[in-house]
Amino acid sequence: MKWERLLSTKRVSTSMCDLAQPAHSRDLRSEFEKDYHRIIGSSSFRRLQDKTQVFALDKSDFIRTRLTHSLEVSSFARSLGQNIGECIMNQGLDAGFTREMQRDICDILQCAGLIHDIGNPPFGHFGEEAIRDWFARKLESLFYKGKPLTQVLTSQMLQDFLYFEGNAQALRQVTKLHFLSDENGMDLTYALLDTMIKYPVSSCDMDPEGDRISRKKMGYFYGEQSLYQQIAGDMGTLGVRHPLTFILEAADDIAYRTADIEDAFKKGFITYPILAEELEKGQKKAAREGKYADREHMDPLKVLADQYQAGKTKGVVSPELYAVQNFLSWLQSELLFCAATGFVSHYEQIMAGTYEKDLFYGTCGDWVIRLLGDIAYRRAFLSKQILSMEVSAWTILNFLMDLFVPAVIHYDTDQPQSMMDQKMVALISENYRQIYLMHRRHTANEEDQLYLRLLLVTDFISGMTDTYAKDLYQKLNGIS
Known part of the structure; x- marks a missing residue:
């Protein structure tokens, strides 16, 4: 791998925002600085302020959220990029490595730190576990046109839900679910997107028990597989980690390992x-x-x-x-x-x-x-306090999945929907429904469309803040 290729400023498409600039205007920002501004201006990034890092539904103002954690990771990642860049040049590790490349690395890592958790559902990593648990228990009992979903969806599609992963959802969030000007999400640079793909494998190719760190989990869903192949193929990283991913992972480890100790100390654990x-x-x-x-x-x-x-x-x-x-x-x-x-x-x-x-x-x-x-x-x-919080989070997410997943199975098909299913679909964010319809047009395959409808639910729930998920649960139960 060569840095000239790894630091690609290419995007999936040209932003309409850039095209709309007057001919005489000159934007002096680098492409990676543009990435930074797109991220911090996004609603999905702002929602991290009300998403759990560890202590779900905690009311203490000193406990870290996904937003404060992401800011810390961003800071550590940028510092690591600066230090490593100096070492590469001072030790002569790469004759082609330049000061400009060092600056680009720092900018990319700063951005990657901000979005590395942007796909995580509410209630921390337990939210991921709750979604996986729901699909493991319920998939076989769900039917599409009289057939169990397990007989309709492909193996990879089923694996995507059984091993639902926030890392894969993050790629989906920034490339499709944030509607900036077209269907390409934030339209971030290839270098940044490749850096955030921690596990460069699909749900069928991962190996949780193996020794290869890049195969421990999946890094992209079937829905983004062609996009991943396009990016990684262009970057020369198909099936392997981008070098900056190692730095991002280290920054994340430093941030959360030390923060968990501090937060646990302040909570009295x-x-x-x-x-x-x-x-x-x-x-x-x-x-x-x-x-x-x-x-x-x-x-x-x-x-x-x-x-x-x-x-x-x-x-x-x-x-x-x-x-x-x-x-x-x-x-x-x-x-x-x-x-x-x-x-x-x-x-x-x-x-x-x-x-x-x-x-x-x-x-x-x-x-x-x-x-x-x-x-x-x-x-x-x-501790009992965290375990009780996790039980509450499980109750909320399980209830929402019970209502929304069955409701979308026959949505947008020639099959009749019950009155309540129609109402449940109408409660899903219009933005997510619009994105589903946009991407559904690209395929006439029934199993692909069904897969996209199930993603519609995981997209909706993953995008929720802790407070929104709790409030929606209470409203739908007639509590408030």
């Missing part, structure tokens, strides 16, 4: 003594496994203790909070260094499309970042 105890156990385990040798400067437990003493010396109200926040800030810096080191160390493999690990693998930050995830899972995610 993790205390200072608990965190210190967990770090001590983690460091001893890493030492036994040979992952902690000769790295005295990477001593999380010592940094946490030092920050606690500093807080006490300064007389702060809560030396524990002071210690945790400053410790996490230090850790973010260390992990950024580790990710940059990981990219540079495996530069040739990454550019050849053969690297199948994350950027922390083999670095001094590997054990730390995995420990943080384990702490958050055991100490917070398994």
